[in-house]
Amino acid sequence: MPTDVGVAVVGAVSLVGEALVEVLEERAFPLSELHLLDDDEGVGHTVVFNGRNLRVGGADRFDFTRVQLVFLVGASTLVSECHVRAITAGCRVIDLSGSIPVEQQPCLVPEVNGALLDSETGRRAVASPLPESVALAIALAPIRHQLGLHGITVTACLPVSSRGAAGVKELARQTTELLNARPLEPRLFGRQVAFNMLAQTEGVDAQGHAAQERRLVDELRQLLDSPQLEVSVTFIQAPVFFGESLVVSLRGSRDADAQLLSATLEAAPGIEVVASDDYPTAVSDAIGQDVIYIGRVRCGICDPRQVNLWIVSDNVRKGAALNAVQSGELLIKDYL
């Protein structure tokens, strides 16, 4: 007999947290109760769910034995601490924080490795990976064998919403200041992001790689079950509010057929392909959608084994909130 589950969202007062609540409602997630939790700054906010105003409570005081499924949004110490408490309380956990290495807690992208949970029935915690890993895994999974894929080079153009509501506010503020010819004092991003491109360098290590870049490599190798895959990635920060754009170059072991690749991608779950005389953009196509958009599918100018793709996706919805909720649906399957 189906039993609804109690659900908690830690980090509810955030772009991803709010999108997550929206997706839970849209998909009629089988929940008996929903607890929205955050730190002191978020406590007292209200979020609408199924026509009711839910008040955000303090995550530090929450008794996790009251729920069966927990979504962890954000990368604060509060989230890490809740991870431990939720697991100890016997909850199943979908972790969006990226704070735990993939060897200890695998990533889940339902279109790609949804079967993971069939073979690991005891698993109680999975990660929802970076939005860029979600989009790349969905795009590459259906074509990697066709290509004999062994290498991938990615430029990931992030929107400011990757830094949450504060990023969105800062781009709006900087743009207004510049258009009104007022002097600019950057408050976030460390410099002018409006009408400029930044080379993301948060958490750069001694070798010069950003933490997100290493995380993407690990996540993609695990998601595609390709521990030898050669991934080269650069994250850049674009003056865009919502939606990520990925420029992808693939190296395969045999000559590629762009038409066949397009057809394979078109038939795969979670993908919309745009014909080569046109292309999708984050703003005009991806925002608010449950699929990623792929365009400019073409073979290399110099090397017929090389393939280029242009991918756009809603980083907040498709890349985070929706992927987490779909993962949650799989993780509680045996309850229902």
Next chain:
Amino acid sequence: MPTDVGVAVVGAVSLVGEALVEVLEERAFPLSELHLLDDDEGVGHTVVFNGRNLRVGGADRFDFTRVQLVFLVGASTLVSECHVRAITAGCRVIDLSGSIPVEQQPCLVPEVNGALLDSETGRRAVASPLPESVALAIALAPIRHQLGLHGITVTACLPVSSRGAAGVKELARQTTELLNARPLEPRLFGRQVAFNMLAQTEGVDAQGHAAQERRLVDELRQLLDSPQLEVSVTFIQAPVFFGESLVVSLRGSRDADAQLLSATLEAAPGIEVVASDDYPTAVSDAIGQDVIYIGRVRCGICDPRQVNLWIVSDNVRKGAALNAVQSGELLIKDYL
């Protein structure tokens, strides 16, 4: 005895044309007279040169036997037609139009292949390549042997000034409309470019490559004298007014040493290297400068023979106007 030369600029009423006149003045180019020319729309405009207002004349009526050196800016039919007339009149030509294949008219980037003209004394016409080819050639020439370079993957983020003053005006207009919550009707670029990234598709061929992408491959192979170099390139359009940002991934034939590469780049002409705990941006560093800026010099996460670079450059000045004037200086050397 030194003799100054008569100079004409066709396409003078443009961002690059105006920057070119500025650079001619700054570098005290040895000219006896300067003729600014354009189509009917440009005729009658005035441009300041050495404190004097120069009136722009009609290129279609100009007698090219009056000058010895001609700069051709833009890609109009007027420019193609002037190319023929200037050559016929015995002029030396610096062509920025990109309309002639590199096999017929080689590109010149003085820092890279300035010696070209020593070996080809009869040469009267050279091309100034795409701004992106200029930046890449300057960055790769000093390190390609050190790397054993055989492959390069580039994402070129273009500013709207790549489409001239009309591009600049359109981004400003779209941004203002959106910030004022007015409905957006794109006039240039075919769609929303403000707060969005576009995948450039002008002049896409049957294989899906844009004309600029093929041009960059041809130019880079010629400039680096590497006809077998495997180049994969994607041009994207960013909501940035001035300055291009290039994300570059290199594949060499031996393990790379990031520190040694940085030192080699730092010692090369036309380059400023930024240390790995920081990075340059187009707006904060490159604009108005005579050098390109390189940052995030790092070896691959997965492959030690792979190297990543982040390059920013002033597309109008360094990538076009300055490169053309420096090329002109070399082309008229035997006059002086």
